[in-house]
Amino acid sequence: MFSLVSDVFEPQTWLESRVYDLLELHDIKQPEEIHLTELCAAYGIELWNITGRSRAHPHPYLPNRYVIAVDERLPLPSRREKIAHELGHLLLHEGIQPIGSTSMIHWQEAQANHFAEHLLMPFPMFVPLLENCNRYEAPFLLARIFRVPLALAQKRFDRLLGRLYAKGHPINW
Structure with a gap:
């Protein structure tokens, strides 16, 4: 199935x-290679x-250096999401931004959220993972692996x- 829809993963x-370029720059090809500590360093x-x-x-x-401070009480998956989100702010928004309009803040938050999604769960890494599961098991599998x-x-x-x-592929798995 997935060989037929490779365009979806582009x-x-x-x-x-930009996030996929960052992953390539750091030679990150598998979910277990997404080490946020190393990326931040x-x-x-x-x-x-x-x-x-x-x-x-x-x-x-x-x-000219920054810190990402993360609540240590959060479970590891939530910590990873917070770190990726804050890393997105620092890499995309050139550090700490001055106080801006509400719409600018919302835009930056949305962009940092999307950065975290792409960084933590790049679509090309989904291909081998989803071949042997159904659509109801997939989110649980992805959460565990990533x-x-x-x-x-x-x-x-x-x-x-x-x-x-959107690409016209049937979603019948």
Whole structure:
């Protein structure tokens, strides 16, 4: 089935293309190779465990460096999602942005969310994973393999189904 719909797995937005370029740059080809700690280190970003709201901010001691502080009480899948989201802010929005309009903040949050989705669950990595499961098992399988919250896996899987439908491919698995 998936060999017939390879076009669905190609990047379809500027952001998706940029994230896939980042994965290629770091030679990340499998879900187990998505190491956020290493990605952050490659860009000089420190990860700190805190108790409180996860966020990114300038490093308090090192100029032109940043910190992603993540609530240590979160389960690992949620921590990964938060780190990827904050990494998206830092890489896409050139660090900390000044206070902007509400619409600009919403746009940046949506863009950071999409960055995290593409980084943590790239569609091309879905191909071998989904060949031997049904559409009801798929989100659970994806959540486990990509180490993300089930809600994120479900959203990403729904986006895949939407792409299949938009391309005119039957969704009958």
